Amino acid sequence: MxxxxxxRPEQAAEEALEGLALTHPHLLAYDRAVGIVTRAQPARDxxxxxxxxxxxxxxxHAGFVGVGMLDVAVPGAxxxxxxxxxxxxGTVAADSGRGVVQIVxxxxxxxxxxxIAGELAEDDAVKTEVVLVDDDLATDAEDDGPGRRGTAAVxxxxxxxxxxxxxxxxxxEVAALGRRVARSARTLSLALTAGxxxxxxxxxxxxxxxEVELGVGIHGERGTGRIPFADADTLIAQLVDPxxxxxxxxxxxxxxxxxxxxxxxxxxxxxxxxxxxxxxxxALGVTIERSLAGSYVTSLDMxxxxxxxxxxxxxLLPLWDAPVRTPALTW
Amino acid sequence: MxxxxxxRPEQAAEEALEGLALTHPHLLAYDRAVGIVTRAQPARDxxxxxxxxxxxxxxxHAGFVGVGMLDVAVPGAxxxxxxxxxxxxGTVAADSGRGVVQIVxxxxxxxxxxxIAGELAEDDAVKTEVVLVDDDLATDAEDDGPGRRGTAAVxxxxxxxxxxxxxxxxxxEVAALGRRVARSARTLSLALTAGxxxxxxxxxxxxxxxEVELGVGIHGERGTGRIPFADADTLIAQLVDPxxxxxxxxxxxxxxxxxxxxxxxxxxxxxxxxxxxxxxxxALGVTIERSLAGSYVTSLDMxxxxxxxxxxxxxLLPLWDAPVRTPALTW
Numbered sequence: 001m002x003x004x005x006x007x008r009p010e011q012a013a014e015e016a017l018e019g020l021a022l023t024h025p026h027l028l029a030y031d032r033a034v035g036i037v038t039r040a041q042p043a044r045d046x047x048x049x050x051x052x053x054x055x056x057x058x059x060x061h062a063g064f065v066g067v068g069m070l071d072v073a074v075p076g077a078x079x080x081x082x083x084x085x086x087x088x089x090g091t092v093a094a095d096s097g098r099g100v101v102q103i104v105x106x107x108x109x110x111x112x113x114x115x116i117a118g119e120l121a122e123d124d125a126v127k128t129e130v131v132l133v134d135d136d137l138a139t140d141a142e143d144d145g146p147g148r149r150g151t152a153a154v155x156x157x158x159x160x161x162x163x164x165x166x167x168x169x170x171x172x173e174v175a176a177l178g179r180r181v182a183r184s185a186r187t188l189s190l191a192l193t194a195g196x197x198x199x200x201x202x203x204x205x206x207x208x209x210x211e212v213e214l215g216v217g218i219h220g221e222r223g224t225g226r227i228p229f230a231d232a233d234t235l236i237a238q239l240v241d242p243x244x245x246x247x248x249x250x251x252x253x254x255x256x257x258x259x260x261x262x263x264x265x266x267x268x269x270x271x272x273x274x275x276x277x278x279x280x281x282x283a284l285g286v287t288i289e290r291s292l293a294g295s296y297v298t299s300l301d302m303x304x305x306x307x308x309x310x311x312x313x314x315x316l317l318p319l320w321d322a323p324v325r326t327p328a329l330t331w
Numbered sequence: 332m333x334x335x336x337x338x339r340p341e342q343a344a345e346e347a348l349e350g351l352a353l354t355h356p357h358l359l360a361y362d363r364a365v366g367i368v369t370r371a372q373p374a375r376d377x378x379x380x381x382x383x384x385x386x387x388x389x390x391x392h393a394g395f396v397g398v399g400m401l402d403v404a405v406p407g408a409x410x411x412x413x414x415x416x417x418x419x420x421g422t423v424a425a426d427s428g429r430g431v432v433q434i435v436x437x438x439x440x441x442x443x444x445x446x447i448a449g450e451l452a453e454d455d456a457v458k459t460e461v462v463l464v465d466d467d468l469a470t471d472a473e474d475d476g477p478g479r480r481g482t483a484a485v486x487x488x489x490x491x492x493x494x495x496x497x498x499x500x501x502x503x504e505v506a507a508l509g510r511r512v513a514r515s516a517r518t519l520s521l522a523l524t525a526g527x528x529x530x531x532x533x534x535x536x537x538x539x540x541x542e543v544e545l546g547v548g549i550h551g552e553r554g555t556g557r558i559p560f561a562d563a564d565t566l567i568a569q570l571v572d573p574x575x576x577x578x579x580x581x582x583x584x585x586x587x588x589x590x591x592x593x594x595x596x597x598x599x600x601x602x603x604x605x606x607x608x609x610x611x612x613x614a615l616g617v618t619i620e621r622s623l624a625g626s627y628v629t630s631l632d633m634x635x636x637x638x639x640x641x642x643x644x645x646x647l648l649p650l651w652d653a654p655v656r657t658p659a660l661t662w
């Protein structure tokens with residue numbers, strides 16, 4: 001059984017947020033009663049950024065609250081959308097007079113609750129724009145379904161919109177930039193072990209030793225199929241190649257890469273995966289202009305890796321490089 | 332079975348270092364042939380800091396190479412000491428004319444190889460001082476054995492010595508400061524699941540669902556005994572209380588706290604553990620002046636937590652707060 005270091009499972013998400021805020025009191029504050037995380041020193045006279053969604057993906061989103069990224073995070077319970085009222089409160093809290101960009105991962109509950117919250121905020125004379133993040137290549141489909149899921153590309157959207165907002169860019173432009181990043185980023189994930197919900201008896205699904213789940217979602221959603229367990233180079237190539245194809249990358253392309261551990265992945269494994277991503281893209285003639293490797297958008301204690309790529313357009317790099325000071329990302 | 336995302340297991344440590352260096356080319360460089368990690372821009376005219384030891388504890392030590400911490404890291408293979416020649420090369424590389432402090436975790440192989448390397452370096456007219464880190468309370472004993480193991484307190488020693496060295500403090504003083512931190516810091520760890528060596532069939536030891544290993548070491552060494560599995564508050568109190576007693580902390584004491592995930596611990600669990608540490612010390616009247624919560628000194632994919640406390644002496648806080656820019660710690 002995969003056990004967790006938690007108290008009552010239904011309080012785990014809130015207690016983790018409390019722990020984060022106690023560890024970083026100079027960066028953020030958690031209002032447990034209202035259910036939002038805000039900067040310790042609210043920003044003034046800039047476009048506000050709010051994001052949120054279910055918990056269980058720590059450090060997302062609260063770990064990205066701070067100068068250069070989010071103003072407010074609105075966390076739901078584990079794998080459950082925050083309420084529309086909670087998002088409304090968070091959206092209003094993110095406003096310093098120049099409107100608020102809501103960064104929303106594409107899940108039905110999140111989309112609905114952010115939409116209602118946005119309408120409520122407009123009633124309060126807070127202008128809002130929505131950036132929908134739907135980067136998960138495993139859920140690409142031609143039909144009229146819910147569309148692709150939102151996963152680790154949300155981190156790139158938050159970083160780049162955050163830098164633009166900090167630089168004084170206006171609401172419409174920050175949102176347009178975010179939509180451009182979301183549109184141009186794709187992610188693919190694999191899992192060796194599914195995560196276990198605190199309080200549950202076992203993981204979301206069980207894999208035989210010889211198999212790996214390809215295209216897994218960050219809520220333990222099953223993937224597109226199973227592939228044989230293999231060495232890192234073989235496994236990670238099966239994440240990189242479809243993303244390269246989807247983005248139409250070719251020799252001479254330049255990208256930003258995010259190599260992401262899914263929660264139970266050791267730093268050793270994440271670094272080995274990062275090496276493969278660098279070498280494999282290098283062999284394809286694709287230049288990695290910037291990259292991250294760490295556990296940023298997790299799925300409880302899932303042991304797995306996701307790879308996110310987005311084209312490193314020249315105007316994005318200064319925004320990527322701009323200072324950021326949050327619990328989970330600082331430079 | 333716990334599987335790893337690696338290629339050939341015997342190359343996993345080197346490939347992880349390569350991945351780290353590829354991800355952070357502006358911070359560090361890895362010379363795989365020589366087996367050392369150096370700053371991308373070597374420092375000038377300051378006391379050098381070198382640390383190292385077996386790999387499998389990522390991000391330690393290479394993840395702490397950069398401005399404000401280490402000049403050089405010397406990684407061995409997984410759980411195996413680097414060679415004396417490797418340490419010698421690293422020690423000489425860390426020197427910019429003002430001598431080198433070697434920060435050594437207390438394990439027989441490391442102690443021996445750093446000692447030989449120090450003697451070789453003295454032959455090269457590089458002055459060295461050793462700071463031995465032996466913080467693991469689980470291995471406290473009155474006998475003439477090898478003494479306490481070195482674990483997560485090494486991070487505090489590297490941070491504080493690093494800041495002092497950056498500020499121009501001389502060799503003897505930096506070493507004295509490091510020894511003071513090492514002497515005053517204690518750590519205690521627990522594991523819910525042992526780590527699995529890449530290539531091994533299973534974890535270092537197996538625990539029944541109802542039990543937790545208390546006092547576990549970072550190489551999967553068995554602890555001082557087993558305690559019943561329980562909620563986070565109950566478990567983490569059993570780490571905090573012995574450390575509080577060992578340090579003689581009392582109402583009004585002030586500490587720096589490091590809440591550390593052991594490699595396979597999800598960010599959710601680490602944050603919940605951090606909350607308990609804050610609340611539990613608060614109830615004892617002990618103030619946490621500064622704290623960290625994350626996975627810094629790991630044991631492959633072990634699922635567990637360590638808690639390190641050290642008195643927050645007034646002269647240490649500015650050194651703790653001083654800027655640092657490394658892959659794993661930046662502010």
